[in-house]
Amino acid sequence: MLRFVVRRLLQLIPTLFGLSVLLFAWIRLLPGGPEVALLPENATEEQRQALRQSMGLDDPILVQYGRFLGDIAQGDLGVSTQTNRPVLDEFLTKFPATAELAITAMIIAVAVGIPLGYFAARRRGGLLDMAAVTGSLVGICTPVFFLAFVLKVVFSEQLGIFPSLSRQTPGIDATSITGFHVLDGVLTGEWDAAWDAIMHLVLPGIALASIPLAVITRMTRASVLEVLDEDYVRTANAKGLHHSTVRGRHVLRNAMLPVVTAVGYLAGALLAGAVLTESVFNFGGIGQFLYQATQERDYPVLLGFILLIATVYVLINMLVDISYGLLDPRVRVR
Amino acid sequence: MRKHRRPLLVLTAVASALALVATGCASEREDGAAEERNESEPFIFAGAGDMRSLDPILASDGETFRVARQAYETLLRHEPGGTEIVPGLAHDWEQSDDGTEWTFFLEEDVTFHDGEEFNADAVCANFERWYNFEGIYQSQSVSYYWTTLFGGFADNDEDLDLPDPNFAGCTPEDEHTVTIEVEEYSPDYPGAFSMIALGMMSPAAIEEMEGEDIEGDPDDPAYPEYSQEVGTVAGTGPYEFVDWDHDAREVEMQRFDDYWDEDRAAQIQTIIFQTIEDENARMQALQSGDIHGYDLVAPADVQNLQDEGFEVPERGVFNILYLAFVQDDAGFEEREDAAEALSDPDVRRALAHAVDRQNIVDSLLPEGGEVATQFMPDTLDGWSDDVPTYDHDPELAEELLADAGYEDLTLDFCYPTEVTRPYMPSPQDIFEFITHDLEEVGIEVEPDSYEWTQYIPHTESGGCSLYLLGWTGDFNEAYNFLGTWFADYRPAWGHDSDAIFDTLDEAAAEPNAEDRVALYEEANEVIMEELPGLPISSSPPSIAFAPDIDPPTVSPLTQEEFAETSFE
Numbered sequence: 001m002l003r004f005v006v007r008r009l010l011q012l013i014p015t016l017f018g019l020s021v022l023l024f025a026w027i028r029l030l031p032g033g034p035e036v037a038l039l040p041e042n043a044t045e046e047q048r049q050a051l052r053q054s055m056g057l058d059d060p061i062l063v064q065y066g067r068f069l070g071d072i073a074q075g076d077l078g079v080s081t082q083t084n085r086p087v088l089d090e091f092l093t094k095f096p097a098t099a100e101l102a103i104t105a106m107i108i109a110v111a112v113g114i115p116l117g118y119f120a121a122r123r124r125g126g127l128l129d130m131a132a133v134t135g136s137l138v139g140i141c142t143p144v145f146f147l148a149f150v151l152k153v154v155f156s157e158q159l160g161i162f163p164s165l166s167r168q169t170p171g172i173d174a175t176s177i178t179g180f181h182v183l184d185g186v187l188t189g190e191w192d193a194a195w196d197a198i199m200h201l202v203l204p205g206i207a208l209a210s211i212p213l214a215v216i217t218r219m220t221r222a223s224v225l226e227v228l229d230e231d232y233v234r235t236a237n238a239k240g241l242h243h244s245t246v247r248g249r250h251v252l253r254n255a256m257l258p259v260v261t262a263v264g265y266l267a268g269a270l271l272a273g274a275v276l277t278e279s280v281f282n283f284g285g286i287g288q289f290l291y292q293a294t295q296e297r298d299y300p301v302l303l304g305f306i307l308l309i310a311t312v313y314v315l316i317n318m319l320v321d322i323s324y325g326l327l328d329p330r331v332r333v334r
Numbered sequence: 335m336r337k338h339r340r341p342l343l344v345l346t347a348v349a350s351a352l353a354l355v356a357t358g359c360a361s362e363r364e365d366g367a368a369e370e371r372n373e374s375e376p377f378i379f380a381g382a383g384d385m386r387s388l389d390p391i392l393a394s395d396g397e398t399f400r401v402a403r404q405a406y407e408t409l410l411r412h413e414p415g416g417t418e419i420v421p422g423l424a425h426d427w428e429q430s431d432d433g434t435e436w437t438f439f440l441e442e443d444v445t446f447h448d449g450e451e452f453n454a455d456a457v458c459a460n461f462e463r464w465y466n467f468e469g470i471y472q473s474q475s476v477s478y479y480w481t482t483l484f485g486g487f488a489d490n491d492e493d494l495d496l497p498d499p500n501f502a503g504c505t506p507e508d509e510h511t512v513t514i515e516v517e518e519y520s521p522d523y524p525g526a527f528s529m530i531a532l533g534m535m536s537p538a539a540i541e542e543m544e545g546e547d548i549e550g551d552p553d554d555p556a557y558p559e560y561s562q563e564v565g566t567v568a569g570t571g572p573y574e575f576v577d578w579d580h581d582a583r584e585v586e587m588q589r590f591d592d593y594w595d596e597d598r599a600a601q602i603q604t605i606i607f608q609t610i611e612d613e614n615a616r617m618q619a620l621q622s623g624d625i626h627g628y629d630l631v632a633p634a635d636v637q638n639l640q641d642e643g644f645e646v647p648e649r650g651v652f653n654i655l656y657l658a659f660v661q662d663d664a665g666f667e668e669r670e671d672a673a674e675a676l677s678d679p680d681v682r683r684a685l686a687h688a689v690d691r692q693n694i695v696d697s698l699l700p701e702g703g704e705v706a707t708q709f710m711p712d713t714l715d716g717w718s719d720d721v722p723t724y725d726h727d728p729e730l731a732e733e734l735l736a737d738a739g740y741e742d743l744t745l746d747f748c749y750p751t752e753v754t755r756p757y758m759p760s761p762q763d764i765f766e767f768i769t770h771d772l773e774e775v776g777i778e779v780e781p782d783s784y785e786w787t788q789y790i791p792h793t794e795s796g797g798c799s800l801y802l803l804g805w806t807g808d809f810n811e812a813y814n815f816l817g818t819w820f821a822d823y824r825p826a827w828g829h830d831s832d833a834i835f836d837t838l839d840e841a842a843a844e845p846n847a848e849d850r851v852a853l854y855e856e857a858n859e860v861i862m863e864e865l866p867g868l869p870i871s872s873s874p875p876s877i878a879f880a881p882d883i884d885p886p887t888v889s890p891l892t893q894e895e896f897a898e899t900s901f902e
Contacts, residue, residue, distance in 0.1 A: 166624075
């Protein structure tokens with residue numbers, strides 16, 4: 001097992017290397033090069049020269065790339081032009097908000113999607129099945145920001161059950177340790193603060209969960225249907241195994257393999273969806289900040305955040321691969 | 335069979351329980367007497383942008399000033415709800431005949447939030463600090479209001495192209511009397527002494543700030559830590575800073591219990607300023623009770639909010655929205671033809687006749703807005719009723735264009751996106767209305783949009799042929815409007831006119847109020863004759879409060895004092 005994990009970790013290196021080449025090329029391939037992106041349109045030739053010199057743009061491309069890699073290795077991702085704070089600091093302070101939101105969305109998607117998909121498959125053609133299939137179709141088709149908006153109007157404005165924005169009621173007495181508000185509330189025993197954070201997570205969590213929930217429901221349903229027809233399930237049933245053993249050990253475990261893979265890919269979709277959801281709910285995570293960065297052409301933030309988000313994405317997929325190995329021993333052997 | 339139903343039942347039960355508990359919490363919040371709420375509940379107000387600095391001298395934007403105004407005080411201030419200058423930290427003041435010596439008689443028993451005493455020495459410590467700024471502190475993007483109001487510094491940075499300082503010294507006459515000397519009279523005084531950028535900071539805090547440099551580029555400075563983290567700064571205002579959470583975009587302030595003026599002491603214990611950029615999100619937050627008030631209400635939402643019982647008090651009008659006609663291409667090659675066309679006065683007149691300003695005012699601006707005939711609101715002394723006017727007349731516009739030989743004119747037209755300004759509630763809509771009017775007379779419009787922080791430098795440097803911008807007055811003096819735009823040549827207008835520059839120069843040097851006003855009137859007439867741009871409107875920016883709030887007196891200068899606010 002350890003060897004498997006180490007091997008997967010080593011495989012990260014070429015992936016991240018490829019990514020760094022792409023990002024490096026992207027900023028260089030902007031029409032006119034980085035100096036056009038960073039200087040006003042009517043900048044003089046002297047200003048351009050000064051910037052090229054200060055950024056080392058006249059050095060050979062390999063030297064520039066080496067410097068780029070060296071900076072990244074030291075955690076130096078530049079400084080945000082919006083806030084003048086280091087990009088890495090911005091990411092680290094905003095990441096807990098997005099992670100908390102994405103985890104909430106994933107919990108909702110998995111906790112509702114897998115049982116729903118499973119029971120829909122077990123009672124194929126029934127009312128629950130039809131509801132699940134139609135519901136998941138609607139879920140996939142509904143734009144996240146639209147759902148977020150509707151949720152806000154109904155549950156926040158009209159019914160007043162949930163707050164309409166941010167991660168925490170302003171001015172609440174809460175100690176921050178990890179930046180994960182729910183976790184902090186639990187660690188410090190500030191239950192009011194933890195509950196407040198949960199209430200703030202519900203609406204954005206549901207909005208963000210809509211697409212993964214739909215995908216997981218449909219995949220679980222399809223996968224369970226497929227497994228139910230397998231010979232080994234028939235054999236297990238035929239040899240008189242108890243229903244719950246057949247369902248748990250033979251059906252669910254085998255049906256979960258593609259679903260777990262999908263969860264990994266969906267983590268990436270969650271980060272993309274977070275850009276919209278966080279903006280609608282003024283959530284203050286990396287998604288909202290990234291949106292502001294595109295608005296303000298904050299290149300250091302765009303570059304740094306894309307690199308860091310991609311790293312997180314690759315790490316999540318690695319974890320998925322490892323869990324795949326736990327579910328299916330054949331993966332480890334290969 | 336029954337087994338399968340259980341998860342759904344459990345889910346429904348949990349959801350109902352959650353909903354019940356949450357509704358319970360919400361209704362609990364609404365109970366309780368007003369006074370108890372003042373003590374226990376924070377008042378939350380949403381603005382459209384983050385504040386930039388806890389030290390107001392380092393800022394020039396309305397969002398920073400809104401917050402700073404609660405924590406700092408100036409020697410003079412404006413009457414609540416008006417534009418008249420009234421005593422602030424100075425209960426009285428006098429000026430020498432030539433307007434170069436300003437003596438202030440200070441309030442006694444005033445203390446700063448850090449316990450330091452406010453006196454003549456403290457006033458001088460502030461002025462000396464600003465006057466002696468060095469390095470990037472001298473940049474326009476850092477100390478805009480010092481350079482605008484007092485010129486340059488003790489030792490001007492050669493690279494920054496700064497004017498000579500107009501500040502000549504600060505002398506404590508006795509403990510509570512102080513004289514500030516300037517080199518030359520300026521119409522900016524005494525208004526300058528009411529600018530919150532020049533709010534009084536504790537001498538102990540000033541000492542602590544010394545040696546803290548500003549890093550980065552003069553145009554894009556990295557603010558020093560004392561201006562970003564609560565702990566160093568201290569003013570004398572009714573509220574003091576408690577926390578600035580940059581990630582949650584909230585500034586928390588607390589009532590200052592040793593505030594010197596009992597009549598103006600804060601009612602609510604805790605007040606929080608939150609940033610919500612989107613105007614719809616701000617409205618929804620108010621409707622769902624997450625906040626108690628917000629600024630820059632979209633004109634279309636005013637009626638709805640009032641119908642739902644929210645308070646939307648009307649501010650006085652003290653701003654100008656204009657359309658600039660930029661006559662110099664400022665090195666932007668693609669603008670060469672447009673700039674040449676706009677240099678023709680007949681083309682500018684044609685544009686002025688083409689735009690239906692009344693339609694913009696009626697359709698897009700808040701109730702109380704009106705078409706502007708000149709580059710300042712009519713409430714200011716110096717407004718002239720004898721300026722050339724340009725009625726909506728598309729036929730005349732077409733004729734003028736044809737006579738000037740510009741029947742096939744193409745102009746680039748810039749507007750800002752994702753922003754609401756006090757004088758310009760919906761830039762894109764205004765842009766579309768004007769574009770429609772221009773196309774009606776045969777002008778082809780090339781739209782160009784920028785995010786706000788890009789928009790300002792781009793238009794300032796002459797990057798657009800036509801663009802929308804405006805100004806809210808800082809104090810009650812025509813020069814604060816006219817001088818801001820037309821005191822000298824600026825690429826933002828590309829308009830070179832000795833007639834305008836000289837008249838304004840003369841006005842700026844004229845200490846006699848009556849003569850000065852006559853010069854302003856003359857300047858307005860010349861400006862509207864030469865038409866470097868078209869003033870579009872003056873309109874009152876809207877602000878909204880929850881029904882259970884006793885709001886502060888709203889101000890045409892958008893200088894609300896939240897100490898007046900309380901729960902009802």
